Amino acid sequence: MSSKKNNLSKSTLIRSMQCSKSLYLYKNSYHLRDKAGITQQQRFDRGHRVGKLAHQLFPNGKDCSPPNPFSYDESIAATKLLIQQRYPVIYEAAFKHNGVLAALDIIEFRDGKFYAYEVKSSFRISNTYLLDAAIQYYIITQSGIPLEDFSLVTINNEYVMTETLEVNTFFKKTSVLEEIKERIPFIQKSIEDAIAILDKPEAPEVNIGSHCTKPYPCDFQGYCWKDIEKASIWYLPGISMQEKTTLVATGLTNIEEIQNTESLNQRQKIILETYRSQLPYIEKEKIKNFIADIKYPLYFFDVEAFQPAIPLFKNTQPYDRIPFLYSLHYKASDAEVLYHESYISPIGNDARIHFIEHFLTSTQREGTILVFNALMEKGILYKLAEAFPVYKKEIYDRINRIVDIEIPFKELYYYHPAQQGSFSLKAVGNALLGRDEFVKSHVKDGEEAMAVYNELFYMNDEIKVEEQLRALKTYCKTDTYVLFEIFEQLVKLSEY
Numbered sequence: 350m351s352s353k354k355n356n357l358s359k360s361t362l363i364r365s366m367q368c369s370k371s372l373y374l375y376k377n378s379y380h381l382r383d384k385a386g387i388t389q390q391q392r393f394d395r396g397h398r399v400g401k402l403a404h405q406l407f408p409n410g411k412d413c414s415p416p417n418p419f420s421y422d423e424s425i426a427a428t429k430l431l432i433q434q435r436y437p438v439i440y441e442a443a444f445k446h447n448g449v450l451a452a453l454d455i456i457e458f459r460d461g462k463f464y465a466y467e468v469k470s471s472f473r474i475s476n477t478y479l480l481d482a483a484i485q486y487y488i489i490t491q492s493g494i495p496l497e498d499f500s501l502v503t504i505n506n507e508y509v510m511t512e513t514l515e516v517n518t519f520f521k522k523t524s525v526l527e528e529i530k531e532r533i534p535f536i537q538k539s540i541e542d543a544i545a546i547l548d549k550p551e552a553p554e555v556n557i558g559s560h561c562t563k564p565y566p567c568d569f570q571g572y573c574w575k576d577i578e579k580a581s582i583w584y585l586p587g588i589s590m591q592e593k594t595t596l597v598a599t600g601l602t603n604i605e606e607i608q609n610t611e612s613l614n615q616r617q618k619i620i621l622e623t624y625r626s627q628l629p630y631i632e633k634e635k636i637k638n639f640i641a642d643i644k645y646p647l648y649f650f651d652v653e654a655f656q657p658a659i660p661l662f663k664n665t666q667p668y669d670r671i672p673f674l675y676s677l678h679y680k681a682s683d684a685e686v687l688y689h690e691s692y693i694s695p696i697g698n699d700a701r702i703h704f705i706e707h708f709l710t711s712t713q714r715e716g717t718i719l720v721f722n723a724l725m726e727k728g729i730l731y732k733l734a735e736a737f738p739v740y741k742k743e744i745y746d747r748i749n750r751i752v753d754i755e756i757p758f759k760e761l762y763y764y765h766p767a768q769q770g771s772f773s774l775k776a777v778g779n780a781l782l783g784r785d786e787f788v789k790s791h792v793k794d795g796e797e798a799m800a801v802y803n804e805l806f807y808m809n810d811e812i813k814v815e816e817q818l819r820a821l822k823t824y825c826k827t828d829t830y831v832l833f834e835i836f837e838q839l840v841k842l843s844e845y
């Protein structure tokens with residue numbers, strides 16, 4: 350290892366397996382990284398909370414977490430001491446071998462043997478998790494601690510919350526020792542490769558490609574992609590990153606250069622054509638048929654939900670969608686004014702019953718309920734019908750009145766080049782209306798809304814909480830207003 354700056358860790362090794370340039374930039378040009386958004390921060394916090402909860406599986410351990418991310422030497426020394434003392438349980442233990450650092454969630458000393466546990470806040474075990482575990486196993490055993498077994502602790506997808514959270518049934522332990530052993534030669538080679546990359550005077554030349562998003566979205570995309578022209582194949586919408594990589598490998602760089610469209614499907618051909626002509630693609634008859642069945646009175650409806658990894662309420666499961674906010678615009682007839690109302694659940698208690706009662710009262714007048722992407726709204730309503738059978742009949746009535754405004758866009762009755770391959774409400778709305786109604790919204794999309802609301806459960810500042818609740822309501826109201834505008838535009842398109 351050439352210098353302390355070039356020290357590696359589990360996460361930098363995983364980074365180097367995805368892209369050698371990403372490792373080099375991370376170590377030498379850290380300031381070029383994209384700023385982490387609230388969604389990424391929330392994912393990180395969630396992992397931290399789940400990890401802490403898993404400590405309860407092995408009570409009375411000593412915590413070796415570093416006081417800050419630059420003080421791992423203290424953690425390594427504290428871990429070493431506790432290992433020498435054969436302390437029964439250590440949390441956030443840290444080890445180093447040949448300049449590579451690996452922290453481990455839990456190490457247990459039982460019946461004269463060491464057992465390692467790494468906690469993951471998901472249901473399934475991915476190849477990246479196994480590589481992660483293999484790095485930890487390799488570093489721990491190479492630093493002189495023999496491990497009897499290594500397990501991944503994941504969340505049990507069948508767990509249902511009762512009065513209190515039962516950690517023993519919430520988590521699932523799976524030994525992955527055999528899978529780890531198969532990966533050790535690869536880990537050894539990856540460490541050698543990573544050291545060689547960091548010893549170079551300049552960043553390795555790596556073209557952009559599907560590795561920029563898989564298995565993780567790289568945080569140097571802002572840097573590497575900044576000079577890519579808008580006409581580049583990389584910005585061709587409607588085609589997967591893998592397909593783009595294949596096209597680029599054939600020597601094509603610009604969208605205009607694509608002559609042979611035989612390998613493209615009908616959808617991709619339409620998107621390519623609209624890109625070239627910069628004109629929308631319109632199937633007027635299909636739009637007309639779709640609109641013909643939609644009659645006033647109309648509701649324009651949108652729900653926001655969050656998905657806590659650790660259930661907060663009785664009878665819910667990990668990552669269940671818990672609705673917390675809806676917006677409803679209502680128009681009795683073409684000539685009537687647009688009326689609006691919304692509901693947001695207070696932070697802290699299970700308010701799903703109030704949520705559904707409010708929604709049922711608000712939609713008791715007849716009328717079609719228009720949504721954008723019915724899967725989400727219907728899925729949430731079905732779950733609520735299951736949770737509150739007393740309202741099942743009424744909820745099913747509302748479900749049967751739902752019509753999905755996403756259909757004409759998803760089925761390509763209409764496509765505008767400004768959508769840039771996206772079929773989200775925001776992309777469709779911006780393209781169809783020629784303006785961005787969300788420009789003033791602090792919350793940018795549904796994923797961010799989920800992250801913002803989830804964070805409120807752990808926030809103590811009441812003023813900040815109120816501010817965020819208002820921002821969420823504004824976002825959701827904009828959603829249903831845009832939905833109304835999209836509907837009006839579809840009516841016009843069917844008439845002209």
Ligand code: SF4
Nearest residue numbers: 368371561567570573
């Ligand atoms: S954006 Fe792509 S090419 Fe650039 S460092 Fe990340 S993965 Fe590598």
